[in-house]
Amino acid sequence: MATAETIAITIDKLEMAYGDFVIQRDLNFRIHVGEIFIIMGDSGSGKSTLLRHLIGLQRPSKGEIRYGETSFWGMPEDERRRFSRRFGVLYQSGALWSSMTLAQNIMLPLKEHADYSTKEVAELASFKLSLVGLAGFEDYYPAEISGGMRKRAALARAMALDPEILFFDEPSAGLDPISSRRLDDLILELRDSLGSTIVVVTHELASIFTIADNAVFVDAEARTQTALGNPKELRDHPPSEKVGEFLRRGVSVESKKEAGP
Amino acid sequence: MSSVSPEHLSAGLELLGPTNGILTIKLLGDWAGPSDSVSSASDAVLEAIENAADPNARSGATVRVNLDGAALIGWDTRVLVAIAAASKLAERHNLEMDLQGLPDGMRALLRLARAVPPRGERRSNDEPTQLLALVGQSAIEVGRSLSETNEFLGQSMLSLWRFVRGKAQFLRSDFIEFMQVTGPQALGIVGIINVLLGVILGFMGAVQLQQFGAQIYVADLVALGQTREIAPMMTGIVMAGRTGGAYAAQLGTMQVNEEIDALKTFGFSPMDFLVLPRMLALALMFPLLVLYADALGIFGGYLVGVGMLDISTTEYIEQTRKAIDMGDIALGVVKGSIFGILVAITGCMHGMQSGRSASAVGDAATKAVVSGIIAIIVMTAVFAVLTNILGI
Numbered sequence: 001m002a003t004a005e006t007i008a009i010t011i012d013k014l015e016m017a018y019g020d021f022v023i024q025r026d027l028n029f030r031i032h033v034g035e036i037f038i039i040m041g042d043s044g045s046g047k048s049t050l051l052r053h054l055i056g057l058q059r060p061s062k063g064e065i066r067y068g069e070t071s072f073w074g075m076p077e078d079e080r081r082r083f084s085r086r087f088g089v090l091y092q093s094g095a096l097w098s099s100m101t102l103a104q105n106i107m108l109p110l111k112e113h114a115d116y117s118t119k120e121v122a123e124l125a126s127f128k129l130s131l132v133g134l135a136g137f138e139d140y141y142p143a144e145i146s147g148g149m150r151k152r153a154a155l156a157r158a159m160a161l162d163p164e165i166l167f168f169d170e171p172s173a174g175l176d177p178i179s180s181r182r183l184d185d186l187i188l189e190l191r192d193s194l195g196s197t198i199v200v201v202t203h204e205l206a207s208i209f210t211i212a213d214n215a216v217f218v219d220a221e222a223r224t225q226t227a228l229g230n231p232k233e234l235r236d237h238p239p240s241e242k243v244g245e246f247l248r249r250g251v252s253v254e255s256k257k258e259a260g261p
Numbered sequence: 262m263s264s265v266s267p268e269h270l271s272a273g274l275e276l277l278g279p280t281n282g283i284l285t286i287k288l289l290g291d292w293a294g295p296s297d298s299v300s301s302a303s304d305a306v307l308e309a310i311e312n313a314a315d316p317n318a319r320s321g322a323t324v325r326v327n328l329d330g331a332a333l334i335g336w337d338t339r340v341l342v343a344i345a346a347a348s349k350l351a352e353r354h355n356l357e358m359d360l361q362g363l364p365d366g367m368r369a370l371l372r373l374a375r376a377v378p379p380r381g382e383r384r385s386n387d388e389p390t391q392l393l394a395l396v397g398q399s400a401i402e403v404g405r406s407l408s409e410t411n412e413f414l415g416q417s418m419l420s421l422w423r424f425v426r427g428k429a430q431f432l433r434s435d436f437i438e439f440m441q442v443t444g445p446q447a448l449g450i451v452g453i454i455n456v457l458l459g460v461i462l463g464f465m466g467a468v469q470l471q472q473f474g475a476q477i478y479v480a481d482l483v484a485l486g487q488t489r490e491i492a493p494m495m496t497g498i499v500m501a502g503r504t505g506g507a508y509a510a511q512l513g514t515m516q517v518n519e520e521i522d523a524l525k526t527f528g529f530s531p532m533d534f535l536v537l538p539r540m541l542a543l544a545l546m547f548p549l550l551v552l553y554a555d556a557l558g559i560f561g562g563y564l565v566g567v568g569m570l571d572i573s574t575t576e577y578i579e580q581t582r583k584a585i586d587m588g589d590i591a592l593g594v595v596k597g598s599i600f601g602i603l604v605a606i607t608g609c610m611h612g613m614q615s616g617r618s619a620s621a622v623g624d625a626a627t628k629a630v631v632s633g634i635i636a637i638i639v640m641t642a643v644f645a646v647l648t649n650i651l652g653i
Contacts, residue, residue: 056525057525081530084528089523095520097515097520098520099435112529
């Protein structure tokens, strides 16, 4: 990728903790502009917590997160809140505001943060919905549509402010294989057409190999990152047995050799 | 050789040996049957192993136990539990356990159960909590909730300040809807309760005052009691249950659903967006509700006065007019506004602090209602003392 030199996010000696309980320590990695970066790990490893740190919902106990050159948690709260409008976040459950229709969900950030007329805002919302295949669903409430549609609507909302960086928390959780594949395609298209940087938390192997440029593996037992790089390369040359096993869906390297010709 | 179960339909076993140090336990009958036969059969298995391991046994030292399940008619998980217990016992007595004679499915399940070794220490909940520890824990808990309350109050103040400067973002449609729900839609229940309270107050007074022919003072009693104390307090309690609980449940559910997180990442302050319009709606509607409650309470007293005590309408109204002045009504309205803010604060605070599960939302709603009512009663007492000292 031509843009691979530009660094979008730097995670520097990050430590995450709930009170005295340290979840992960010594996380160090960089996410480049325009890349699809996967945060993977076993259950309970703190992948989603790491995402909450990246989007400003939880303060790191130590270390730093930098967007470009700016220290994210070093900013005063108001500034950080303004800064986070550059992000789009797709939450695990969609997190659409249940008291509003799909169109209103998308229009709210547009109305409050951008200088558009009411007509423009409504048109933009419809267009964003059509991008995710939900044209005509403007006036539906989140409770009236299926889980897969809700996720796509949430994606449309995440893209409302044309974000520089998109975050996805377990995008394929609760989706059938076809919808989940479609979402992967959509993610790839978004990156290619908008040039956004995309950070995905997932443990869905099919997704990981389809979309990832780079990935970090956070280990629940080691409580730190144990692998960093392209998932396919990590699968073929795993830095540790656990990472190899994870990327081969539980098949350890030895047993694979035995089974092989 | 001994047989425990004569008929092969209920769970049983047959012991072969021990010969040459080998004891064979044949499991017989239906181990999926009634509970008592299965449990007595499992006990018999354990007893057989215990006997076999006895170094003083006449039959000589046993080194191996064979389990044979070929004759089983039916089985369920209870057999597995019995075999697992038997294996553990055998291990403790250094006996070899041979499970080859069991059905394949059973062996596979037993293997699965042993695949991951049990967690070292079990989580113990049955340890009795020491009194001192309990006191300490509650003290820490109180301290934490105090500091959380403090933080929430501070944030509400900041939010209010942003509103005053015109910088707070929330939806006007939300605000109007909250006013609708806390105002007009509450008229029914607030009305019924206050009419009835007026009637009760009237009756209580009537019985006493009639004894010395001072029935007319029922009007004073009802009017003063209602405007100064009863109307604001009862409206507060009704609204704590009705609106405080609803606020906590709404915000708690939004917390569970990550909707509040979504607001934050779009750069909205949840305090401004969610809490502020709810608080403003209650603070605006509450004084009006109190005025309405005053009127209906007095009407309740009037029903008693006119219906039971033969006071004429003009007399009653005239007496009421003399009994109260604007000060009394204003006091009630001021109290009402404060109660409104208390209900909004307790409701919103517990909603915002709710955990991320269904039961946590229920807890939040309960806490909101209970602490709202307590706050109102305490505040009423504080007001009673203050007005007495200040002579209002």
